[in-house]
Amino acid sequence: MTYVSIENEVTQLLExxxxxxxxxxxxxxxxxxxxxxxxxxxxxAVCALTGKYTGRSPEDKFIVNEPSVxxxxxxxxxxxxxxxxxxASLYSKVLQYLKERSxxxxxxxxxxxxxxxxxxxxxxxxxxxxxxxxxQLFIRPDEEELAGHEAGFTVISAPGFKAxxxxxxxASETFIIVSFEKRVVLIGGTxxxxxxxxxxxxxxxxxxxxxxxxxxxxxxxxxxxxDVALFFGLSGTGKTTLSADNxxxxxxxxxxxxxxxxxxxxxxxxxxxxxxxxxxxEPQIFDAIRFGSxxxxxxxxxxxxxxxxxxxxxxxxxxxxxxxxAIENIVEPSVxxHPNAIIFLTADAFxxxxxxxxxxKEQAMYHFLSGYTSKLxxxxxxxxxxxxxxxxxxxxxxxxxxATRYAEMLGEKIDEYGARVYLVNTGWTGGEYGVGxxxxxxxxxxxxxxxxxxxxxxxxxxxxxxFGLDIPLHVPGVPDEVLQPVKTWPDAEAYRKKAQELAAQxxxxxxxxxxxxxxxxxxxxxxx
Numbered sequence: 281m282t283y284v285s286i287e288n289e290v291t292q293l294l295e296x297x298x299x300x301x302x303x304x305x306x307x308x309x310x311x312x313x314x315x316x317x318x319x320x321x322x323x324x325a326v327c328a329l330t331g332k333y334t335g336r337s338p339e340d341k342f343i344v345n346e347p348s349v350x351x352x353x354x355x356x357x358x359x360x361x362x363x364x365x366x367x368a369s370l371y372s373k374v375l376q377y378l379k380e381r382s383x384x385x386x387x388x389x390x391x392x393x394x395x396x397x398x399x400x401x402x403x404x405x406x407x408x409x410x411x412x413x414x415x416q417l418f419i420r421p422d423e424e425e426l427a428g429h430e431a432g433f434t435v436i437s438a439p440g441f442k443a444x445x446x447x448x449x450x451a452s453e454t455f456i457i458v459s460f461e462k463r464v465v466l467i468g469g470t471x472x473x474x475x476x477x478x479x480x481x482x483x484x485x486x487x488x489x490x491x492x493x494x495x496x497x498x499x500x501x502x503x504x505x506x507d508v509a510l511f512f513g514l515s516g517t518g519k520t521t522l523s524a525d526n527x528x529x530x531x532x533x534x535x536x537x538x539x540x541x542x543x544x545x546x547x548x549x550x551x552x553x554x555x556x557x558x559x560x561x562e563p564q565i566f567d568a569i570r571f572g573s574x575x576x577x578x579x580x581x582x583x584x585x586x587x588x589x590x591x592x593x594x595x596x597x598x599x600x601x602x603x604x605x606a607i608e609n610i611v612e613p614s615v616x617x618h619p620n621a622i623i624f625l626t627a628d629a630f631x632x633x634x635x636x637x638x639x640x641k642e643q644a645m646y647h648f649l650s651g652y653t654s655k656l657x658x659x660x661x662x663x664x665x666x667x668x669x670x671x672x673x674x675x676x677x678x679x680x681x682x683a684t685r686y687a688e689m690l691g692e693k694i695d696e697y698g699a700r701v702y703l704v705n706t707g708w709t710g711g712e713y714g715v716g717x718x719x720x721x722x723x724x725x726x727x728x729x730x731x732x733x734x735x736x737x738x739x740x741x742x743x744x745x746x747f748g749l750d751i752p753l754h755v756p757g758v759p760d761e762v763l764q765p766v767k768t769w770p771d772a773e774a775y776r777k778k779a780q781e782l783a784a785q786x787x788x789x790x791x792x793x794x795x796x797x798x799x800x801x802x803x804x805x806x807x808x
Contacts, residue, residue, distance in 0.1 A: 290434070293375050293404075294386065301386040302426065303408075305415065305572040308385070311408035315383075318409050322585040324571030325600070327578055328409045330471040334577050334595035336478060337454045337470055338677055344459040349486075354682040366449035367457055371466055373448075377441045378406060385411035388429045390419040391480050393614040394544035397493060397537060399484065402431040403476060406438045413473040413574050416603045418480070419548035433483055435476050437467040458483060458680075473576060474599065477551055478678055481535050484546055486680040494538040494689040497675030499523035500531040500545070502616045508543055509732050510536070512674040513625030514653045518706040520552070521721070522625065522728055524564055530610045538619070538693055545614030549603045554578060555596050557589040568606035575600055618697040621732050623704055624674075629654035629666035631708035631716045632765055632779035635758075636727040637749035638741060639804075641694045644701040645687045646804030648673055649793060650786060654707060666713045668785045684795040702731045703749065710768040712778060719762075726757035746779040748807035780808065 293299070303311065309326060312318045318328035342362035343353055353359050378384050385405045392398030403414040414435070421429060442453035454469035456479060465479040481497075488495040498512045501523055509528070513519035520533065532545030533552070552565045554575070559566040569575065569587070576599040579591040589598070604610055624647050626633060639647065651671040672683045679686065694701065706724050710716035730736050741750040742764065751764055761767055769775035783806035790801050 290375065293379055293384070296379060296384070298379075298382055299384050299386060302388055303385065303411070305412065308408050308412040308415065309572065311383070311385070312412065315408055317407055319580065320585065321569075321575060321578075321580055321587050323569055323573075323587075325569050325573040325575050325587075326409055326412060327575040327580055327587070329577055329594065330473070333454065333470040333472045335472060335597045336474055336677070337452075337456065337472070340451050340454040340469075341456040342458070343680060344457060344461070346459065346461040349460045353680050358677055359680055362449065362457060367459055367462075367466070370443065370448055370450075370455065370457065370468070371462075371464070374436060374438050374441050374466060374468055377438055378404070378436070381406055383408070387411050387414040387418070388426060388431065389414070389421055389548070390425075391433075391484055391546050392537060392544060393419060393546070393548075394537070394539060394541060396541065397488070397491060397539055397544070399487065400429055400432045401435065401480060403435040404437065406440055407471070409574060410437055410439075410473055410476070412572070413601050414476060416572065416574060416601050417477050417547055417549040417551060420603075433463045433465070433480070435465040435467065435479060437476055439467075439469065439471040441468040443469055460486065473574070473601070474551065477547070481546065482678045482680060484535070484537070485678055488537050489681060489685060489689060492540070492689075494686065494693055495546070496536045496538060497534065497673065497678065498536055499533045500536050500543050500616070500619075501525060501528040502531060502611055503528050503732065506617055507620040507732065508616045508618065510543070510619050510622045511625060512623065512648070512651075514651065514669070514671055514674060515553075517625035517627045517653050518721075518724065519625055520562070520565075522623070522706075522724065524562070526609065530604070530607055531614050531616050532604065542615065542617040543619060544616075545604070547604070548614075549601060550607065552600050553598065554587075554589050554600045555592055555598050557600075564607050565600065568602045569600050570602075570606065573600060573602040573606065619699045620734075622694075622699050622701045623728060623731065624648070624702070625704050625706055626653045628652075628705045628707035628782075629713040630668075630778050630782050631710065631712045631769070632775060632782055633703065633705040633707070633747065634744060634749060634751045634765055635705050635709065635719055635723065635763060636731065636736075636755065637703045637744065637751050638736065639701040639703055639749065641691050641701075642800055642804035643749065644694060644804070645691045645800045646790075647703055648690050649683055649687045649797070649800065650789060651676065652786065654713070668782060668789075670789045682795065684793055684797055684800075687800065688796055700731070700737070702736075704728060704731075709762060709765065711770070716768070723758045723762060727755050730755050730757075746776065746783050746806055746808045748805075783808065
């Protein structure tokens, strides 16, 4: 089937009597309850279950191998190609499937808070609760914007349509397929709502660099003097905790672009993990989960309907989706100036990286490409001791272009705007996991505050002998002896041995990169 006829099918679909366009939050909540797609929590949030898929399905994600993108995509395990013919056939089947549903829900909005660079999107959903999710996670238009809205990209999500791999050419019943020429994301066979969010992020990770904008998987906030900070970090590094600061306003918690104008949030909402959530530890997230929010796979008490955030019987990956306006102390619109400070967070369970270090541009590019943290024993089946884990640019599953493209852009931005870059280790000190202790949060907060306020700009440093990092000798509020890992270990030689083990793993991981990688490693990687 040709693409012209497919476009006609989309037009016909949106003109059907079963199409519900731009329903309000209360209307969508009513639909969710009437259709028995979910229940209300005691706080008024919609609670939905996603069945057997409680997280993303990376093995089922594809990019259509089209002429205009074939030479640009970094094809491999993350970006797997699928033919135009397979996509066209599945697309037609899904659209026909949706035509036969009694109701289909459409949200029109934007990705990108900077009006100059935003992408108009529409999300077509089989489920009302998925449309509510899209309404809360993406940027919502006002009446004038809605009247002139023309989608530049369309997400079509039909969880009830399951592919037949032998017939449809997929890996399983589930599929997440991006067509850049058709500007469509096609999702089927999975009820996990996060696929919609991350698919648009992947799209923006392709489109934004084409306009010389660095797309980033990070949180961002701004101080009272207009100073902007970016926080990169994988799960467990403290990104959410450290970027939530009562003295700074939140720009966004997960996805951003860095243009010639400054930093802007890609999203209009937050998608927070809520396993073990408590009002004491994370009051902003806890209080944001109210009417209109969406809870995924959170267990509710049968009588009180109170969420039990400590219950992981369905999954550890319990989630809450809510508009960013549910958080106090935010920037509206979600745009700000150029970053003054960039923080790379790692939780080093080997206890060898310094609690804070100043990075050169080349070291920043190296650690950006590495995206290092540790997995701890017991977090996954088969892991009995700490393991190094690397996620390129702190977001490898969502990068369609070669990783060095993003690192090169980061280096250019650092040069152009003079951002200071720091590596902050929130992991172990005085020994590896099981021997040493976790870095005190109060110390980490003091170090981050000193970095953001410029107190480390001229401070005296010492060069780390293994990783070549510049370690400040003094940080207000932190004992000097904590700052140099080798001095916190009872056995200096044992420290050096463990540090060299980790350095070797950095080098091994870096072998997968090409292009600028050799120069970046030479100037920014471990020195011993």
